[in-house]
Amino acid sequence: xxxxxxxxxxxxxxxxxxxxxxxxxxxxxxxxxxxxxxxxxxxxxxxxxxxxxxxxxxxxxxxxxxxxxxxxxxxxxxxxxxxxxxxxxxxxxxxxxxxxxxxxxxxxxxxxxxxxxxxxxxx
Amino acid sequence: xxxxxxxxxxxxxxxxxxxxxxxxxxxxxxxxxxxxxxxxxxxxxxxxxxxxxxxxxxxxxxxxxxxxxxxxxxxxxxxxxxxxxxxxxxxxxxxxxxxxxxxxxxx
Numbered sequence: 001x002x003x004x005x006x007x008x009x010x011x012x013x014x015x016x017x018x019x020x021x022x023x024x025x026x027x028x029x030x031x032x033x034x035x036x037x038x039x040x041x042x043x044x045x046x047x048x049x050x051x052x053x054x055x056x057x058x059x060x061x062x063x064x065x066x067x068x069x070x071x072x073x074x075x076x077x078x079x080x081x082x083x084x085x086x087x088x089x090x091x092x093x094x095x096x097x098x099x100x101x102x103x104x105x106x107x108x109x110x111x112x113x114x115x116x117x118x119x120x121x122x123x
Numbered sequence: 124x125x126x127x128x129x130x131x132x133x134x135x136x137x138x139x140x141x142x143x144x145x146x147x148x149x150x151x152x153x154x155x156x157x158x159x160x161x162x163x164x165x166x167x168x169x170x171x172x173x174x175x176x177x178x179x180x181x182x183x184x185x186x187x188x189x190x191x192x193x194x195x196x197x198x199x200x201x202x203x204x205x206x207x208x209x210x211x212x213x214x215x216x217x218x219x220x221x222x223x224x225x226x227x228x229x230x
Contacts, residue, residue: 044224107173109157113166
């Protein structure tokens with residue numbers, strides 16, 4: 001079964017750093033694009049960006065460029081999303097998702113998704 | 124970046140109704156349009172890829188159409204378990220973007 005399992009709830013103070021994880025199984029993790037999506041409380045989905053596990057190549061949304069950093073550890077099939085200095089506005093649920101090819105590879109979509117990591121940033 | 128606009132933002136319909144949700148792109152995205160379903164408190168799930176492709180396990184009452192800048196998601200006969208928020212997402216550019224979502228409620 002193709003699966004992504006994310007790390008648990010995080011409660012942090014403004015200014016603190018944080019690194020959350022996303023562990024893949026059931027597929028060739030080392031040659032995949034893994035995406036990150038934010039959902040703020042009661043709001044819609046926001047595309048943060050993607051990382052290619054093969055060479056750690058990244059693409060960031062302009063809205064998140066410089067605010068977060070992606071990384072991967074291929075030896076343990078895990079992708080990471082990190083912040084160096086959290087803000088209250090970073091609170092939300094963060095999902096990782098595999099960018100899976102469909103339609104003979106002509107299309108790509110996020111599937112499956114991890115269960116989400118709730119990040120709460122509050123003083 | 125490409126903006127995705129969904130309409131309506133929410134709707135209420137009865138079981139058995141035909142429901143249509145529209146998604147418009149700020150520029151042409153060819154057929155690189157996906158739809159996701161997110162039930163309350165749950166993880167989003169892929170519903171349709173490439174405008175009209177149904178992943179394995181998605182009921183056939185869901186269908187999609189469109190090309191260029193205007194797309195639709197149709198539920199042919201609304202079921203109670205379809206109560207959810209639906210998001211379109213463009214995959215035409217390297218930077219993907221989602222629509223703001225359409226909440227579907229059952230009367």
